[in-house]
Amino acid sequence: MSSGLHTAYRVVRRVEEGAAGVSLVLDGTLAAEPGQFVMAWLPGVEERPLAVMDDDPLSLTVCEVGPFTCALCALRPGDRLWVRGPFGHGFGLHGRRHLLVGGGSGTASLTLLAKVARSRGHDVTAVLGARAAEGLMLEWRFREAGARVALTTDDGTAGAHGTVLEAVGPLLAEGWPDAVYGCGPEPMLRALDARARAHSVPCWVSLERVMRCGIGVCGSCHCGERLVCADGPVFRAEDVLPG
Numbered sequence: 001m002s003s004g005l006h007t008a009y010r011v012v013r014r015v016e017e018g019a020a021g022v023s024l025v026l027d028g029t030l031a032a033e034p035g036q037f038v039m040a041w042l043p044g045v046e047e048r049p050l051a052v053m054d055d056d057p058l059s060l061t062v063c064e065v066g067p068f069t070c071a072l073c074a075l076r077p078g079d080r081l082w083v084r085g086p087f088g089h090g091f092g093l094h095g096r097r098h099l100l101v102g103g104g105s106g107t108a109s110l111t112l113l114a115k116v117a118r119s120r121g122h123d124v125t126a127v128l129g130a131r132a133a134e135g136l137m138l139e140w141r142f143r144e145a146g147a148r149v150a151l152t153t154d155d156g157t158a159g160a161h162g163t164v165l166e167a168v169g170p171l172l173a174e175g176w177p178d179a180v181y182g183c184g185p186e187p188m189l190r191a192l193d194a195r196a197r198a199h200s201v202p203c204w205v206s207l208e209r210v211m212r213c214g215i216g217v218c219g220s221c222h223c224g225e226r227l228v229c230a231d232g233p234v235f236r237a238e239d240v241l242p243g
């Protein structure tokens with residue numbers, strides 16, 4: 001359970017992630033469940049939600065999309081940032097064969113799930129997709145955890161040519177996964193859930209919304225009647241993405 005107070009961390013190491021991203025390895029740990037998030041704060045810039053990419057050491061993966069993420073991507077070893085959390089409900093483990101599907105920076109929400117599942121001896125396949133090779137992130141982290149990895153790009157510049165659905169389809173058809181877990185653009189998650197449902201495989205997704213407080217107070221992150229920060233960010237897909 002988080003105290004809600006900020007803790008200061010220093011960046012120990014940077015790992016470049018494609019053309020527009022970086023993983024920041026920090027100088028401490030954070031007890032978090034796979035799929036939970038933190039509110040990361042840079043004084044004078046902003047405070048924004050980021051997935052816990054790893055818990056020990058605490059690591060965050062950032063994709064440059066605007067002022068806050070650009071400032072985070074510019075941090076160097078020794079620089080400080082402040083974190084409160086972890087917050088929200090994460091992914092539970094459902095069964096023993098887990099199919100993880102990540103698009104772009106959404107991939108960061110799935111790495112800790114791979115690590116925890118593999119540490120229990122479960123089978124994990126991660127399908128990572130992006131528009132082009134430079135958008136792929138965190139393949140190294142899934143391999144380090146002992147997961148099988150399949151890559152797809154819309155333009156064919158890395159991995160299989162096409163979307164994640166092309167790689168997911170055969171695994172679902174052969175009855176491999178006990179459960180599917182996704183994070184990425186919502187159209188991708190919707191299509192993923194539709195595929196999973198067609199094969200009667202349960203699907204959990206992590207949603208992103210604009211967040212301000214991160215603790216269910218400000219109402220900025222609503223998804224229908226639910227608050228993504230407090231009720232999610234992980235939901236059973238059929239509850240939030242009706243097909």
Ligand SMILES: Cc1cc2nc3c(=O)[nH]c(=O)nc-3n(C[C@H](O)[C@H](O)[C@H](O)COP(=O)(O)OP(=O)(O)OC[C@H]3O[C@@H](n4cnc5c(N)ncnc54)[C@H](O)[C@@H]3O)c2cc1C
Binds near residue numbers: 037046050068070
């Ligand atoms: C639970 C959760 C986990 C996330 N995990 C990661 C992660 O691990 N790595 C990562 O790179 N990004 C992650 N994001 C998205 C990240 O928070 C936003 O990209 C970031 O806040 C954008 O801030 P900015 O100032 O750089 O860009 P802005 O110029 O503010 O916005 C750029 C884009 O980000 C969206 N955005 C803006 N503010 C927020 C906000 N407070 N919350 C969510 N989206 C916002 C906007 O709609 C816009 O599309 C996550 C979001 C959520 C909700």
Ligand code: FES
Binds near residue numbers: 216219227
């Ligand atoms: S971010 Fe404030 S209620 Fe969810």
